[in-house]
Amino acid sequence: EEAEGAACFASGMAAITALFTHVLGAGDHLVMSDVAYAGAVEYTRDLLPHLGVSVTAVDASDNEAVARAIQPNTRLIHVETPCNPILRLADLSTLSSIAHEHDVLLSVDSTFASPEITKPLEYGADFVMHSLTKYFGGHGDALGGVIVGSTSAVEALRARVGVHAGGVLSPFNAWLILRGIATLPLRMRAHSESAMAVARFLEGHPRVERVIYPGLPSHPQHELACMQMRQFSGIVSFQASGGVALAKQLQERMGLISYAVSLGDVRSLLFYIDTDEIVDSSFGLQGAALSAYREWAGDGVFRVSVGLEDPDDLCQDLDQALR
Numbered sequence: 001e002e003a004e005g006a007a008c009f010a011s012g013m014a015a016i017t018a019l020f021t022h023v024l025g026a027g028d029h030l031v032m033s034d035v036a037y038a039g040a041v042e043y044t045r046d047l048l049p050h051l052g053v054s055v056t057a058v059d060a061s062d063n064e065a066v067a068r069a070i071q072p073n074t075r076l077i078h079v080e081t082p083c084n085p086i087l088r089l090a091d092l093s094t095l096s097s098i099a100h101e102h103d104v105l106l107s108v109d110s111t112f113a114s115p116e117i118t119k120p121l122e123y124g125a126d127f128v129m130h131s132l133t134k135y136f137g138g139h140g141d142a143l144g145g146v147i148v149g150s151t152s153a154v155e156a157l158r159a160r161v162g163v164h165a166g167g168v169l170s171p172f173n174a175w176l177i178l179r180g181i182a183t184l185p186l187r188m189r190a191h192s193e194s195a196m197a198v199a200r201f202l203e204g205h206p207r208v209e210r211v212i213y214p215g216l217p218s219h220p221q222h223e224l225a226c227m228q229m230r231q232f233s234g235i236v237s238f239q240a241s242g243g244v245a246l247a248k249q250l251q252e253r254m255g256l257i258s259y260a261v262s263l264g265d266v267r268s269l270l271f272y273i274d275t276d277e278i279v280d281s282s283f284g285l286q287g288a289a290l291s292a293y294r295e296w297a298g299d300g301v302f303r304v305s306v307g308l309e310d311p312d313d314l315c316q317d318l319d320q321a322l323r
Contacts, residue, residue, distance in 0.1 A: 020053075025052070030053060116231065138187055141176060188233070235304070238304070244274065
């Protein structure tokens with residue numbers, strides 16, 4: 001990330017909770033992406049309020065909505081871009097300007113992008129967070145998380161939370177993740193190239209109703225993606241009729257792609273995220289926010305983490321499983 005400092009943790013969630021615990025206290029206010037990693041959303045909804053922190057969830061792609069959500073006691077804006085699972089983007093330059101005009105910090109979960117694709121500090125972010133479990137480790141065999149930022153900010157975070165909260169990265173997981181980082185540039189290039197091939201294939205498939213991938217011109221924020229992303233990463237989401245029944249069919253028929261929830265692995269993974277289920281269990285969206293999510297996700301999306309297999313083989317596997 002070309003940051004001055006970094007503090008590593010036992011998982012992505014340990015990194016997120018460390019950051020929030022360090023920055024926020026009783027009486028403070030957080031502006032949070034309303035669509036993000038489910039664990040992070042649930043933490044801000046269910047646990048932070050018990051610590052006296054108020055939270056406003058907003059569509060982080062709507063700059064004006066983010067600005068309106070800021071209150072006199074707002075300390076932090078936290079966004080995820082691309083966001084999980086609909087790959088909606090946040091305009092980092094604009095949000096950084098909005099945050100700093102109000103003397104508010106901006107943190108960015110850039111797990112889906114990795115530093116090979118986007119470096120949020122370049123756009124003015126104060127903190128960047130990654131789940132090292134995903135693309136950094138890259139092999140699905142290690143857990144970790146990291147917060148990067150200025151030397152002074154990271155040293156203060158480590159001294160307060162790293163020492164006392166206990167969620168520190170184990171030496172063995174650190175070793176595994178360092179092994180993965182050595183090939184990160186090569187892997188992200190391959191993930192991105194193969195994901196583009198899979199996205200284009202799915203966009204032309206008769207069973208598929210919509211494909212969401214920042215690299216496609218059909219993505220509503222493709223222009224922003226081209227400005228903010230050097231590549232477009234390895235995650236593709238798509239809609240297809242059938243919902244849970246189709247998910248079961250894919251699970252039974254796919255031979256090369258595994259039906260599993262994680263991402264960033266050398267192996268390709270696919271999982272169905274039902275809209276009603278994720279909204280009820282995690283996002284808690286209502287009204288206009290729910291309608292906005294449905295505009296992207298419909299009744300549900302299939303999220304594909306495109307691995308390092310031959311893209312033609314992946315397309316063939318998807319084709320035979322979808323039919």
